[in-house]
Amino acid sequence: MRGSDRTHKSAIRAENERAILKAAEEIFAESGFRGATTGMIADRAGIPKANLHYYFPTKEALYRRVVEHIFNIWLDAANTFDESDDPVEALTAYISKKMDISREHPMGSKVWANEILHKAPVIQDYLETTLRDWTASRVAVIERWIADGKIAPVNPQYLLYMIWATTQHYADFNHQIDTLNGGRALGATQFEEAKQTVIGIILAGIGATSPALGGAVARTAPNGDATAPGR
Amino acid sequence: MRGSDRTHKSAIRAENERAILKAAEEIFAESGFRGATTGMIADRAGIPKANLHYYFPTKEALYRRVVEHIFNIWLDAANTFDESDDPVEALTAYISKKMDISREHPMGSKVWANEILHKAPVIQDYLETTLRDWTASRVAVIERWIADGKIAPVNPQYLLYMIWATTQHYADFNHQIDTLNGGRALGATQFEEAKQTVIGIILAGIGATSPALGGAVARTAPNGDATAPGR
DNA sequence: GCTCGATTTGACCATTTGGTCAGGTTTTTC
DNA sequence: GAAAAACCTGACCAAATGGTCAAATCGAGC
Secondary structure, three states, X not given: OOOOOOOOOOHHHHHHHHHXXXXXXXXXXXXXXXXXXXXXHXXXXXXXXXXXXXXXXXXXXXXXXXXXXXXXXXXXXXXXXXXXXXXXXXXXXXXXXXXXXXXXXXXXXXXXXXXXXXXXXXXXXXXXXXXXXHHHHHXXXXXXXXXXXXXXXOOHHHHHHHXXXXXXHHHHXXXXXXXXXXXXXXXXXXXXXXHHHHHHHHHHHOOOOOOOOOOOOOOOOOOOXXXXXXX | OOOOOOOOOOHHHHHHHHHHHHHXXXXXXXXXXXXXXXXXXXXXHOOOHHHHHHHOOOHHHHXXXXXXXXXXXXXXXXXXXXXXXXXXXXXXXXXXXXXXHHHHOHHHHHHXXXXXXXXXXXXXXXXXXXXXXXXXXXXXXXXXXXXXXXOOOOOHHHHXXXXXXXXXXXXXXXXXXXXXXXXXXXXXXXXXXXXXXXXXXXXXXXXXXXXXXXXXXXXXXXXXXXXXXXX
């Protein structure tokens, strides 16, 4: 984010902060704020604890930086929601992006989950400003889709929660998913199937497509001769 | 659970253990395992810390008891899945029950989420036995529904994950939901609408009903003249 | 190759916290 | 009603942990 202000940071400082933040995200995700110790983070980053405190004066300051980083990723994904006016395209892009983030960035999602679970002591202001605004404007978009007859009438808030819950589940609960998958992480093919299942159920669930046809069928008259690939 | 073995517990012991477990569930949910202190739990339960350790020798033993209690509630809900052979009835009952638990028992769900987030250090064996078995057998049920043409072909695992994620979201992320609801918890009416939205989207999403008709329409020919109440 | 700020780190400290214990009080049992 | 068992608790301890600090080292400009 904001890559333009590498103000005065020396290369050494930049590299050390990067390594510390990476280690911190992992440790905070695995252990929560209280469960994480600055000693663990320093070890993971390969530096002495005192050196960590040279760059980040307190554990809380470090945590805040980690959470802000994650929130920026979240916002980045949020933009894909606006890629199209068509609900099928927009939701497919958004859900797909959120699923990708859950796969490639599970630690961040877990830190976020931990934070909300504990009543957002650090990010409450983000929830009440940025997140609330974003949500309100997307609710308006969804309501227009409903008014235009593009999707079935559903409460947009609860639709959004469903999307968030389902996509983030693949990051936050990946340990449970892996265990139920025989102790192995979902492979690329499995994950792609999961993604298509999520997209398919939601789009069909709001009447944007017919069930289980891969998400390509627009909602028209119920006898529309879709390009049904069959079973 | 197992109400038959109040073996030798005095009334005093029973009451104190109950109060401690209740306090522990709240504190563990709010603060996680490491974030919770036995002092906090003892305070919440209204007893001195040393007394808490008289009943539960270690913090971990207390935590284990809390998690086991939660798992039993989860299993209880799981039974509603088998109330009917019909997917609409079975899934409606199951989702409804899980939503009710999220509303009435959010602390338990949060403890569970915390545990999975941290790779299930305490309940890994449950995941690999009871949960795995339960899941496998319900996957078989769903596969039969698909084979019988009662629902569209979807991967049963990912359908189950979607149900778990969405229903538990209303407990685990209730702070975020409350914030986006103007800082107030969802009222009974709102929660009921959320529940119906979840049920409606999932049932329509797998082709068990038509979209947004309230979940009463069986899956027949796409021109079935359902008792459509809406627009 | 010298200077001065940036960086590194082992040693250290105050606080927190899980858990213990000895001695006291209450309840149960006979 | 007294002995035994169960229960209660203030005081205490050892370990862990967030954070400090002074001394040492490094690096870039001159």
